[in-house]
Amino acid sequence: MSDQPEYTPDRRYIIVRGRLWRASNPALSEGARESLVAELMDARRAVGIAKRQEDPEAEKAARVRVHEAKVSLGERGPVWWNDGAPDYNRHLVENTPYASNG
Structure with missing residues (x-):
């Protein structure tokens, strides 16, 4: 595969x-895309940590970060075309x- x-x-x-x-929006520069993907991965890891620690406030904050990164990448929110x-x-x-x- x-x-x-x-x-x-x-x-x-x-x-x-x-x-x-x-x-993701192909118009993003490679540097911007890499930075946003790194933020997305950090935020996803934070979700997992918060869930394991049973911390709903931290999980909510991490999920907001995930959403914001995905919007910045063009994967959510207004379409990029x-x-x-x-x-x-x-x-x-x-x-x-x-x-x-x-």
Whole structure:
């Protein structure tokens, strides 16, 4: 199995187990993307630590960090493309126009 995700032809989404997940904004510089991914991973680790320590306040704060990193990466929040195409994030591929591409 490849370590590289499968992308839709327009590279707006990665496909994971038949579901579309919005890809990061390709307009981000490599440095910015790396920094944001590092923050995302740190925040995800903080979620795990807070859960193991049964600290709901720390978990909530860590989840906010995860969300903020994902918005900054373009994976959540406003779409990063500007052609008016709808967002199919989290939709099953088979229920989107991408179904005919695979």
